[in-house]
Amino acid sequence: MDAEELVEVVLPGKVEPDGLELRLGAVPTPGPGQLVIRMEATGVSFAEQQMRRGRYYDQPPFPFVPGYDLVGTVHTVGPAVAPTLLGTRVAALVKVGGWASHVLVDAADVVPVPDGISASQAETMVVNGITAWQMLHRKARIRAGQTILVHGANGGVGSILVQLAQAAGVTVLGTAAARHHDALRQAGVTPIDYRTEDITVRVRELAPGGVDAVFDHVGGPGVVDSWRLLAPGGTLVSYGSAATRDDTGSKQLPVLKLLGRVWLWNALPNRRHAYFYNLWAGRATGKDRFRARLRADLTDVFTAARHGDLTATIAAELPLARIADALRLAESGTVAGKVVLLP
Template sequence: MESTELVEVVLPGTVEPEELQFRRGDIPAAGAGQIVVRMEATGVSFAEQQMRRGRYYDQPPFPFVPGYDLVGTVLTAGPGVAPGLVGKRVAALVKVGGWASHVVLDAADAVEVPEGVGAAEAETLVVNGITAWQMLHRRARVRSGGTILVHGANGGVGTVLVQLARAAGLKVIGTASARHHDALRRLGVTPVDYRTEDVPARVRELAPGGVDAVFDHVGGRSVIDSWRLLAPGGTLVSYGSAATRDDTGSKQWPVLKILGRVWLWNALPNGRHAYFFNVWAGRALNKDRFRARLSADLTEVFRALQRGEVTARIAARLPLTQVAEAMRLAESGTVAGKVVLIPGHEGPDAPSRS
């Protein structure tokens, strides 16, 4: 039955998951150039875990509705939008606002989901897929036969990244806790246990000449080690500071330190390159170019899914009304894949742990 009211999750401050609030109201109307999307799947990403702690470097002031991305069906369209878009399943990257039954978007920010791709499956590949694709193909650009190191290879971005890399003919070394090693081996990844092994020493054993690229979401000391593991001409792509998730103090400082190191390393005359990847980079300068690139790259990720090069790993599906449980599960480190939130009238699936 079609919902007749808006339900959204509100993050009121730095609170425990159980203190997230619900707000109800009328379904919004689409303005000029806008669409209203009936959410079918949204997810719990690392960004929301940081936002809950007030640690995401450019989060809005409290209170706000979290939700970094979503997939849903276009319910209505405003003036200036092609009427054929109504009824189509679309995906969107929104940064905030996705944890709601209905979301208003600029139509230009919506990317059509191919026929035959389910909402929850597509959801696992929106922010994770676009991040992995752009870091691998637009930043690192490692030639077939090269070797890369992926930190957190079992995580949301890491899982997609290693599969895209294997499809591109790359050798992959991936860090993860031991419980995930068998799954990584099945993907063709050489696993390294970051808890029990000396990661830099082990990577040097596996790649004595250095690796062609490192993808580092950990931040802190890990970024320095990652830079030192690069082969001549190699590329470091830093895309987070997970190590500082539970720290106190300035939420900008960990990122600013990485940016400072990136600037310094790129000034060195050694042929190596470093980037701090932000999926939103370039949007403020050229919105049309940003949208075109995002649409093209996310479409490539969906095609990779259809070809079987990438699998959609759903850790659990929980109704929006069980968002506290979903966040606890995502933060537990015990699940493989992405925790997906679905409309509140649907029942939960059991989580798949590994």
């Protein structure tokens, strides 16, 4: 591939994975305060899976280039950007646009990737790592000696949640399909089969007084059970709606229902807390503060990786041109970790 030719994946509408299109073009030119990243790794997250179905809460109108995050080297810089950034490896959270060979971003939005972490490893830790870190430390405020329940403990976010929690001295119970249980046990997690076991009964056996936090990416009616599993003073953090992935109704309704429940639960005098985690909360009203928090948290995630507290879980690495295969694999529910896309 010509390094100076832009290659990007376009989502033209609500299509099956084979319906995504490759488009060629000119590499963008950065303006003041901007830079262009030559992508070395991007990935497939639940957000893009929902965008393909037209069900992500605030996705842009079709057609657009998906890609929530990326890692790469700085290719060109615009005016008022330090030229010393050229050639350095950085990570960026972009929400859309990452599935491309070259990505234009604001220089203030990039975070340096430390030496010793490959592009693919770092990619698994950008959106998933920030999400896990903020839910654990900014929302649930976990402490050593506590016990938590992680739904989807084998997934992209779940696997990082598990490792960061254990590094903080927390006991982890994790739901997953039976085929992932041996790996979870080796990681120090007590696994629960969400398909064959009654999760509520099993958690009550393991933690009779309830758990100190539940991290729920499933949503739907099951989020009520997650709330009921909390110990006094416990925290529920909901961060997804996998249960409604294939619904054909309003994409806003599941989120609005959940927000209503969160408001009601927090009004109850039982010392428990509930949050609907939104990675982008606060950006519209305080961009500088949002950027500073993101940079600090992702730096902490990378530091944990360098110290050996966090290991990247890469399900597969596929070239950008095989986006259909990558999406099908990510959506199959058969893999552990993140599907990474390479140039």
